[in-house]
Amino acid sequence: MTPFFTATNITKLRPDGSTLFKNVSISLERGDVLALRGPSGVGKTTFLKCLAELITHEAGTTMLDGKTSSEVGVPVWRSKVMYVPQRPSAHTGTPMDLFHQATKYASQSKKKNLGDPIEFGIEWGLSDSHFHENWSTLSGGEMQRASLAVALALLPEVLLLDEPTSALDPESTLLVEKTLKKYTCVWITHSTDQADRVATQTLTLGRGRKGSAAVVEGNGDANANGQAIDQVAVAIGEAPTAVY
Numbered sequence: 276m277t278p279f280f281t282a283t284n285i286t287k288l289r290p291d292g293s294t295l296f297k298n299v300s301i302s303l304e305r306g307d308v309l310a311l312r313g314p315s316g317v318g319k320t321t322f323l324k325c326l327a328e329l330i331t332h333e334a335g336t337t338m339l340d341g342k343t344s345s346e347v348g349v350p351v352w353r354s355k356v357m358y359v360p361q362r363p364s365a366h367t368g369t370p371m372d373l374f375h376q377a378t379k380y381a382s383q384s385k386k387k388n389l390g391d392p393i394e395f396g397i398e399w400g401l402s403d404s405h406f407h408e409n410w411s412t413l414s415g416g417e418m419q420r421a422s423l424a425v426a427l428a429l430l431p432e433v434l435l436l437d438e439p440t441s442a443l444d445p446e447s448t449l450l451v452e453k454t455l456k457k458y459t460c461v462w463i464t465h466s467t468d469q470a471d472r473v474a475t476q477t478l479t480l481g482r483g484r485k486g487s488a489a490v491v492e493g494n495g496d497a498n499a500n501g502q503a504i505d506q507v508a509v510a511i512g513e514a515p516t517a518v519y
């Protein structure tokens with residue numbers, strides 16, 4: 276059976292031509308949560324942006340439900356494989372303004388029965404009024420939850436989450452995790468505890484021998500869902516291999 280979401284041999288060069296990561300592959304079934312780990316600067320955010328087709332990559336293929344991003348079309352792909360940044364960029368207006376603006380994009384217009392960001396927000400301790408206040412008046416944690424709520428209401432099929440709870444207190448973190456782990460996610464986290472709570476797979480990017488390429492390794496721990504699916508992939512230097 277074709278996996279739900281795959282990225283195969285994704286390779287990304289830095290602007291100076293050196294390798295940021297090479298031949299990184301992932302494979303997710305519906306409902307899988309892949310915890311993406313690794314030291315600061317190793318390329319985790321850049322990898323998510325490649326998966327979302329927000330930036331180009333030098334080699335490799337991404338597929339959703341058996342179709343490549345070119346077959347789906349990049350704007351529609353981005354609406355299905357949705358990157359949620361750690362900090363929302365400086366939006367003007369309110370979270371509801373952003374939601375209404377996004378629903379007008381052609382890529383979103385075919386989606387039926389969009390969700391309600393406020394309903395997600397209320398599950399996470401926000402109130403209706405937070406969605407009608409300007410972004411600039413929200414706290415970091417409110418902003419992070421409001422932007423996640425807007426993303427979920429747009430019915431993504433795969434969520435690419437860049438440290439989605441980094442600004443939240445422990446209680447809100449658990450509430451948000453409870454919702455997000457029902458989705459198919461690639462989830463950057465620096466927290467081993469969080470990875471244990473949410474992940475069905477783990478992928479760790481590390482520094483390669485040359486200090487530039489990425490080493491990727493899985494960990495063998497069973498996670499909270501009891502579904503330890505390990506990935507061991509090595510993508511270093513000139514002889515990349517991937518072992519699953």
Ligand SMILES: Nc1ncnc2c1ncn2[C@@H]1O[C@H](COP(=O)(O)OP(=O)(O)OP(=O)(O)O)[C@@H](O)[C@H]1O
Nearest residue numbers: 288289290295314315316317318319320321322330
């Ligand atoms: N669009 C791009 N094209 C090529 N290289 C990039 C691009 N954006 C960032 N990089 C490179 O990727 C490196 C890693 O950045 P990235 O934000 O992906 O790391 P990270 O692992 O997510 O770090 P952190 O944990 O601190 O958020 C940067 O130092 C930069 O050299």
